[in-house]
Amino acid sequence: MPAPVTTIAALSAHEGQLVTLRGWLYNSAGKGKILFIQLRDGSGIVQCVCNKAELGDELFEALKHLGQESSLIVEGTVRADTRSKLGFELHVSTARIVTPATGYPITPKEHGPAFLHDHRHLWVRSRRQAAILRVRHLAVQAIRNYFDGHGFTLFDAPIFTPNACEGTSTLFETDYFGRPAYLSQSGQLYGEAGAFALGKVYVFGPTFRAEKSGTRRHLTEFWMVEPEIAWAELEEIMDLAEDFLVECTGHVVEHGRGALQELERDISILENVRKPFPRMSYDDACKILAEIGHPVDPEDDFGSPHETELTKRYDRPIMVHRYPTAVKAFYMKEDPANPVRALGVDVLAPEGYGEIIGGGEREDRIDVLLRKIDEHKLPMSSFEWYLDLRRYGSVPHGGFGLGLERFVTWMCGIPHIRETVPFPRTIDRLTP
């Protein structure tokens, strides 16, 4: 009678018992008549001890010559052992080789990023990559939990869109039965329609940007969550962004401690993400930058080196609000107290991670909106449906967009965004 199947993550509950594990050979080390196999099953890695005298010559020799990532099923006794990182190891009584593998390209030694990304379909098997993808999963879970638990309704926006949402970014054009269609660069305008229908909604889906940005903070395809709330003004949007980030960070830390430790993340920095986040106007941020020796032209948006210098001064995310209207999207509401400033807010993550959230209050007055569409030289006909939202019972409203991968990059404390998605799409990478 075969021993019951379990997983490596659940091994501690089976100490002293005979169990079956199914997995892949992560690494092995022969020592004559004893063989150590590091078995990976997706839930963890455990050392399996094989003894020649107990397994017999034929099986022992077969296991000894098994290449990295060969799949196998092992049956053995779970034993506590202080020499194992896991605290347990499996003393193998028998094994079955499912599919032997030879020449697995990703070895335990170092590799360059181009090679690893060419083998992304295999690279995701490695400990570090698996840990990052677990953090991503927890981040998505936290985001859904937060909005679902705060009265928001999921409101899906289309991915094929007839025109630019903002008119600024470059879009991916596709052939839609003979006419052009564009991959969505934001679900926000549709989210606004949802907010006037359902009160509080969130759009959560993939977003596409054809900008030729080849930096460690950019993907051409990424996931964005965009809450949108009727009756909300800028202060309420900032309160929401703050509460949301505290909750999501807390969820990742609470449930992802093991993964974060695998990534050698300094968890104390994430535990520091508590209210209140420092809030400052763009003009005040410019003053601070000037004081610390990084002056900026206040009518121009500051760049990413300035952003980094600013965030270095704080131990938690900061919120910069009221940017110059001229550099912001047409739909952003002008500050009635100072029309050259817009009621927008960026949330900048600490440790140099920078902008993870952009949002604010939307222009709710149709006459101003008509003027802004004209000023931005956008095709009025494309926005007729959007203008209808102002024609039929417009109210103050707003929201923000969080870049999922940027949030995950920060949670993991890793240098590059491309490792936070299973198959990254960047300016020069479309495969695998």
Add this chain to the structure above:
RNA sequence: UCCAAAGUAGCUCAAUGGUAGAGCAUCCGGCUGUUAACCGGAAUGUUGUAGGUUCGAGUCCUACCUUUGGAGCCA
């Protein structure tokens, strides 16, 4: 799009303008406590592509391709 750097064995990298090298991976052998094991042996090359300079080019020059980092733009 702009600026900078780099392309040599399956991988990571060496090689003063003068015979193409090492470690790892692979294959063979040895070892009863390894953790990126160790020891011995074997095999591994159109030096990104196309031109050019030179007696001679991996090395110098030009163009192109690819990759990496950064800027702008953004989440």
